[in-house]
Amino acid sequence: MSARAAVRTAAVLAAAALALPVAAAGPARAAEMPQGEFNWSGDQGDGFDDQARWYGPGQGDRIDVTASADHRTLRVTITRPGDSWTMDLAAPAGQVLAVGNYADAVKTPEMPGTVLDRPSMFVNGYRGGCSTLTGGFGIRELVFGEGTAVKRIDLSYQQDCDDRGVLKGYLTANDVTPPKPVALGVTVNGSGTLSKTGKATLNGTVTCSKPVKVSVGGSGRQEQPKTVVGGFRVEVDCVPGRSIPWQAPLQVHIPEEDTPFVRSERLAAFANASATDPESGTYVVASADKWVRLR
Known part of the structure; x- marks a missing residue:
């Protein structure tokens, strides 16, 4: 052979x-x-x-x-x-x-x-x-x-x-390429709600590229003509591919607690969305601002 x-x-x-x-x-x-x-x-x-x-x-x-x-x-x-x-x-x-x-x-x-x-x-x-x-x-x-x-x-x-x-x-x-950090997005809706006692509530959406818990915080500022400022914070579970709604009341701290907001076309709202990437541990932030109408 x-x-x-x-x-x-x-x-x-x-x-x-x-x-x-x-x-x-x-x-x-x-x-x-x-x-x-x-x-x-x-x-x-x-x-x-x-x-x-x-x-x-x-x-x-x-x-x-x-x-x-x-x-x-x-x-x-x-x-x-x-x-x-x-x-x-x-x-x-x-x-x-x-x-x-x-x-x-x-x-x-x-x-x-x-x-x-x-x-x-x-x-x-x-x-x-x-x-x-x-x-x-x-x-x-x-x-x-x-x-x-x-x-x-x-x-x-x-x-x-x-x-x-x-x-x-x-x-x-x-694959030793570091994973891409989670991408975040946040919006503030142009219309908020106002209770009979002057409590304002803002709302919007968050988006993400990975499943992650997102903290949404920010503030709302209104000239009445006096300045009234409130802050808010809320956590939401974000799901990739979806716009997840958030809603939070404004807690007034300027000039003092329980100062009421009033009906207005111009409340300056700012929102900050933040999360820690579950894979890399990277802290990621996104922000948005909007003139909000309170009714």
Whole structure:
């Protein structure tokens, strides 16, 4: 049996082994780096079979992982000066990528937007090539971020191209980009309420980009012609994608408590919305002002 035939026989046996958990295959993993690590070993057509090679930020390399909007596909790009790799992974039509084993995979379609009824993959180094392949990959951990971002991924892969031997390895990556602080918005409505005893109540809305408890505080100032100033504070549970209403009475402190407000077209209102970001601990503030009519 020739050396190439022996390699092809091994490839067939390796493909059959993909029915078992893929994560168990591949070389022994080195200690995981905080930002990630990519490893491959096998025949890439460069004359150095079974040469294990590692890539990671400790060597000045860059690993980028991006998901499609529907989380069905992943594109991984590994770059270093004079060398680059890409990894394309896709779940079957109608599925999203998740923790599990994807055996019996075929090559990623070359036509963008083509969706297959079985898993697809292509791990490609700087040598290129590979017309057709059989293979599989096992995902141990996968956490998606906002939009197309991927926060964490841990997987093993194995592929057998028709014009070279088996290629196998693993990928780990952690997104170390600091999370964006929560974005806040606040409004004050142009119409407030006035009780028969001169108690004024203001209202408005708050918005946020993350679920968070928001403190809304501020003041209202009215010239009668004497100056009457009151303050307010209220807490609301903000929900992303919604305008959450707030309402609070003004507690007069100038010139003295219980000084009444009067009907007016011009009460100067100021509101301050504040919250502590639940992920980063960053203190975030938004503000608004409005001439309010009291009726």
